[in-house]
Amino acid sequence: RYTTAGGSNIKNAQPFDVLYKNMQIALAHNGNIVNVKNIKGILEDSGVVFNTTSDTELILNLFARNIKYGEVFAIKELCQLISGSYALTITLGNKLIGVRDVNGLRPLCIGENSRTYVIASESCALDAIGANFVRDVEPGEIVIIDEDGLHSYKIDTSAERKMCIFEYVYFARPDSVIDGISVYKSRYNAGKIMARENPTDADIVIGVPDSGIPAAIGYAKESGIGYGIGLIKNKYIGRTFIQPSQKMREEGVAIKLNPLRDVLEGKRVIIIDDSIVRGTTSQKLVKIIRDAGAKEVHLRSASPPVISGCYYGVDTPSKEHLIAANMSINEITQAVGADSVGYISLEGLIKATGGSGCDFCKACFDEKYPITIPHNI
Ligand code: SF4
Structure with missing residues (x-):
């Protein structure tokens, strides 16, 4: 992703790719975690060492600490802790995982070609590799793709859909369709x-x-x-x-x-x-x-x-x-x-x-932030 926080340097480049207990985990994140300082501070106080200044490393750390209970549990747990926007793609062994934050602030979609499913932020990426658009990942949805196909899980939440309206203005490519809306x-x-x-x-x-x-x-x-x-x-x-x-x-x-x-x-x-x-x-x-x-x-x-x-x-x-x-x-x-x-x-x-x-975050135009911003951000 481009630098939104944490500094633009090679250590923060994504995906984060680590070996954890003989498991290869790679994780990429589009978004920004607003309470990163609070959680990171608690973890650092307990001796956890971070190698980068990126909030993505925090997500990876939180994911790894509960992976022994299964990836769905690990993701649900980390989603209880982190606050902000996150569209995640994770590879874990032969599994491909997609996660969209509970407000759906950032886009994430699923495609399919003759061999496999793919996950991308924008539908234009599917076109580029000859994959057909299947559907958007829903806000608060975890999608796991393995040899048995596509499995969907929901994160318990009462959060409202708040897709970033600025994606349609500037950020997304015009040849993408996000949440059923053509950017062009x-x-x-x-x-x-x-x-x-x-x-x-x-x-x-x-x-x-x-x-x-x-x-x-x-x-x-x-x-x-x-x-x-x-x-x-x-x-x-x-x-x-x-x-x-x-x-x-x-x-x-x-x-x-x-x-x-x-x-x-x-x-x-x-x-x-x-x-x-x-x-x-x-x-x-x-x-x-x-x-x-x-x-x-x-x-x-x-x-x-x-x-x-x-x-x-x-x-x-x-x-x-x-x-x-x-x-x-x-x-x-x-x-x-x-x-x-x-x-x-x-x-x-x-x-x-x-x-x-009501379906959009428009906070940069009306200052109504859908997620509370910590004072120490
Ligand atoms: S609408 Fe504005 S404040 Fe809300 S996510 Fe998009 S850019 Fe950020």
Whole structure:
């Protein structure tokens, strides 16, 4: 996984692969455990030694300590202790195990090809290996695959489904379907809704590659303004958002995106990005487009204002660095150097997914965290 906590170094690289009592265990984790400090502290006080700064090692340790009672028991026990988001894949001997946290904050799905079952975070990974999508792993479900097939167990919980809505905005790939919702369609719909909520006169609509493109197409379709490719993405650079430092992220924008002067010169441009987080990327984008000759630049965000940090595995900064938590729309417009700035509403985003508002975690937009955040996180 990309670094959400614990530092970006080789020791924290996944999967964690260990030999425990002659059993080979490999474990990979997408998410973030919020009470890691508390549990780790207790274990360290009793003499347990950790080799890394990753919360994944804690999960592995808790799993191993009860494995003698069977893997289902061991997982249920560890799920009673850890709090936060976790989609886990574990191999244990000839077994493949998948676990999704009780709120289903992070996605996990099951696929099947002619030889075996597979488990992946996103359905696009199944397509890549020629496997058919079988179903999503349910929140609070343990799936064990062995030579007898697929076995499902439920973790006792009254927790509500709270899939991260930001997966649909930015994180997941557009060619994935998560919990029955197409990521592409939800982004396209968000663009259409935004065109109704935030209309403006312009000559062209462009999207910030890659995650802003479907919303830009939707905005163009709904507004009747032509869609164009105004920014070319360097194929050889990864996602700037998941670079481990802010400096690397900012440097990444200029290396990653180059404007198409032929498309932008003399035009009133609407540019759609998936989100506006710190505002530094937006500022750079607006400048790139103006420098390419655009007459006006209107920035639209396909997510509502990000006003609070994420503790569940998306590396958003703390509140003081979030532009929407500290400035009004007018101030943001000035700060990023745009002619106008507009956001989709939270209701609009929920509508775009086609899901029910209660089924999502939306805490970075409304500060209603589904899992209590310990004060010492
Ligand atoms: S706080 Fe935001 S990014 Fe984090 S899980 Fe909730 S919706 Fe997703």
